[in-house]
Amino acid sequence: MLLSVVVAVHRSQGYLRAALDSVCGQTVADAGACAWELIVVDDGSADGAAIAADYARRDPRVRVLAPPDGNREDGHQGDGPHGDEPRGDGRPVSGAGARSASATGTGAARNAGAAVARGRYLLFLDPEDLLLPGALGAMAERLDARRADGQRAGGQRADGQWADGQWADGQRADGDGPDGDGPDGDGPDGDGPDVLCLGHDRVDWWGEVRPPDEAPAPGAQLFRRAFWTAHRLHFPDGPYEDVVPVHRARLLAAGSGTLDRLDRLCVRHRLRRAGTFATTPGRAHFAVIDAYARLLAETGDDPRVHPLRTTHLLAVLADPGRIRPGDRAAFFRAAGLPGGYPAHRARQAARTGRARTREASVRSRKALRTRVMGAAYRADLHRPLDPDLAVYGAYWNRGVACNPAAIHAGARELAPHIRGLWVVSSRYRDRVPPGIEYVIEGSRAYWRAMATATYLINNSSFPGGFTKRPGQRYLQTHHGTPLKTMGLDQRSYPALTNGISFERILAHADQWDFSLSANPHTTEIWDRVYPSSYEHLNLGHPRNDVFFTATRDRIATLRADLGIAPGQTALLYAPTHRDYRKGFVPRLDLDRFTRELGPQYVVLVRAHYFYGRSAGLEGSGRAIDVTGHPSVEELCLAADALITDYSSLMFDYACLDRPLICYAPDWEAYRASRGTYFDLLSGLPGDTPGAVAATQDELLEVVRSGEWCSPRTDALRTAFRERFCPYDDGHAAERVVRRFFGTG
Structure with missing residues (x-):
């Protein structure tokens, strides 16, 4: 197996699926199904564990590990809204430590994943990372090329300069490195690089692509597992846990000429706007100083560490999302950076012009809002x-x-x-x-x-x-x-x-x-x-509570008030609005539809509220315009089935466990113009809520044939309901009131 991908999950539910999909979609020519494995470590994450478990059930290459000892969700402490995850101020940041969603770091989780890995190489990704399409294939090609030619040319020194035909420490490229075939001398594995640096970048919450971090991050390189194990590399506890193992690995590989690079964009990190340790300014970021002290101690005060340290500490100092203005002088002194802080500020003044302009713009907008x-x-x-x-x-x-x-x-x-x-x-x-x-x-x-x-x-x-x-x-x-x-x-x-x-x-x-x-x-x-x-x-x-509490007498009264005769089947037709067109234009010939269904059916038509209080249905047979009705919940209670296209009403109606019909004549246009989160018409359990029709003739056939309430569509509705209605049970309002108003 070529690669073990380790993902430590801590409160990143909005990002995790895309990260896992980016790995599961990777293929390597001639490698079959054994090219990679994905190890998801639950770093005390109640939200991410369920997502990861779903992937593990569907793909045997995905494994989920329980949280390491001490990382349980109920053990987190702190004064922020998420335990030890303090509030951020909304500023995107960079550098080692930015990838930790937990103030205590994700070191134990990554170590647990590495301990059970089976691949020749390790890749540590965060839930915010994406492995870009074709990345794994490009890595495999690079590693194969290195094994084929047996050369060490192109190795990168720790100072960022690339050697040409010789070891970074002066030895010739055609000689053996200090460790022969590698630290473990394991033959074929030792022929590849110990560390392969990957092309990577970042994208902020606004969608702007940014250059790589100042400090190397785990997701930006492959580590040969035998090399990682032989040197007892591991992530320590606490913030800035990336500093020691990543720098040590690169320094060791550079010293032996086994540091290589892949000049291709492989990994993209999505910067979170808020809610992480790295977006929370405070003295906790002084921990980066201690991290470099440990690195210097473990490397015997290696002189190559000092420029790396200075570059990274200055980046942390300059980041307003980490060091508050009032703490900057203290950070500068604690770090022992060269020169005095006033002199440093003077040198940086010219470089902060853009930042000051942006801050002035923000202040201006706030002042305008205040005046209004x-x-x-x-x-x-x-x-x-x-x-x-x-x-x-x-x-x-x-x-x-x-x-x-x-x-x-x-x-x-x-x-x-x-x-x-x-x-x-x-x-x-x-x-x-x-x-x-x-x-x-x-x-x-x-x-x-x-x-x-x-x-x-x-x-x-x-x-x-x-x-x-x-x-x-x-x-x-x-x-x-x-x-x-x-x-x-x-x-x-x-x-x-x-x-x-x-x-x-x-x-x-x-x-x-x-x-x-x-x-x-x-x-x-x-x-x-x-x-x-x-x-x-x-x-x-809470609005769905009525679906669980309404009595038969209440429903009968609602139906009578709407003009639904006893024995009639009421179909609620509730299409949503289209962003790409103006006005309400029913995709049904309602006069024909009601006429061909016959008198045993009545159609309640509810236009989207964007279109006003009336759907304009004069002369449309047995179609009743209920757009102006004050309660859509009452309309749902009165209806025997819902016909809709892409309205979110379908998710609420599923609580009633009554038939749902997707009438979607313009699905492709709707998806292309607005985008959707899943394929409503796929027919897959959990995605499709019931019968599907793309034309009016198909819709008529779905109703007249009984397909709308068949065992097949009942099963689809059950899966849809399980996915989208797990919290609704008739007591949501009570739970919200007690939680929000603090009534017990």
Whole structure:
């Protein structure tokens, strides 16, 4: 076996699948299935373990190891929102240590993976790393070429210079190195390089490609396993665990002429915007000084270490995501860097011009936002917070609806001391039910409420660009499970994102304290596309509680109120909007559809709320326009089956365990224009919720033949429900209220 890939997983659920896919998609010519193995080590990660286990079940080349002793999830301590993983300030960083999602490092997990590896070479990847297409094949070719010619030419010295035809320490390339065939003298293995440096780069959260780190990282090179073992290389505990083993390996290989490079981009590291040790400034980063002290001790004060140390420490010093301004002089002195800190600052002044310009731009945007808020809001910010006031909003102030409405109802029962106040647009004030207190967006009352409320709950965003005060708690409930790309993932579809400010999206996410999720898929997506330091609440969607609690009498009343006759089968047709076209244009000839189905069927048509209160269905036979109905949940309860295309309503409707029909006549166009997270029409369990139709004739046949409620489609629906409704059970609102309002 050529390669063992070790991935230590610690709270990287939004990145892990892509990393594992990048390995599982690698092939090597003539190597069969034995080219690689993938060892995923659970570094105390409750979220990543399930993802890795899923891959292991599907691919025998993937193994999952339990967390090393001391890395259990329940043993993490710290004052950040994720135990020992403090909040970051949102700045991308570089250098060794940036790849650790845990303040204590991932050393033990990597060591555990290396101990059970069977490949000739080791590659340590992080969940944020991607092994680019064709990378493994290129590595194999390079290693084969080295074994074939038996030469040591092209070795790299530790100072970054490349030797030409001779050892880095002056020995000739045609002679044996100090260790003969390698530290273990194991024949064919010893013919290859001990360390193969790989082409690598980084991409930040904005999508900009950056050059490699100042310091070498584990994912940027292959280590010959016999070499790694013979020299007892290992990752120590604590931050900056990369420094000692990576530098030692490169120095040893350079000294013996067994350091080689592959001039091809193989690994791409995705920088996380926040939520990691390396994005959290503080004195914990002084640990890099100790790491180099250990390296010097282990190498006998090797003079080649000193320039490496200086370069790396200066990079850490200059990174505002690591060393705070007030700590820089102390860091400089502790590191024993040459010259005084004032002189160093003077030398760096010219190099920081760009950074100062960017900081000035940020300050300008914040000042503009503050001015827009108005004098009234600024005055109210000096008022004390009301400990019993909660402000709710839904669908950009369209009324009382969705998860916030269910949480509001739950709070009135379980936390009656909490006063609930809704934000509503003046255009939708008629949608507010009697007895619900509300304010009009932008009004004086609105700004006072936003300035003084302790609790904020929304499924979209509050208007006006408010500033969340210390002590306020913001719960983002969202309003559906994502099939189409969301948040930062929309950057790949620029034709449809004109006018969208991703900076504002990120600023909004930075205000959240909690993000609600109904399934693991959603949690993974939100973790990546809305990168910030909020806490995931995997508690289910409160709006779906009614699907588990509604009685038969309640459902019968709803059906009667909608005009559904006894014995009729009600089909809820709820297509979503298209980004690539304007207005609601049904992909069904509703008059023909209802006529050919016959009087035993009635079709409830619900247009997306973007299109207003009416679908304009006058003269469409037995199709009933229910677009203006105040509760989509009630429509779902009344329907015997759901016909939809790509609406997130399908994920909620699955809670009812009633038939789902995917009518997707423009699937390819929809995927190409907006992008989706999985193939809804694949027919695979967990991806496809039921029967599928691409034309109206196919849809008619699906209904008339009974395929929509056959054993095959029932099985698909069961798998879909298991994947996307694991947290919904009728008690989500209660769980959220108790967790968010602290009622026990």
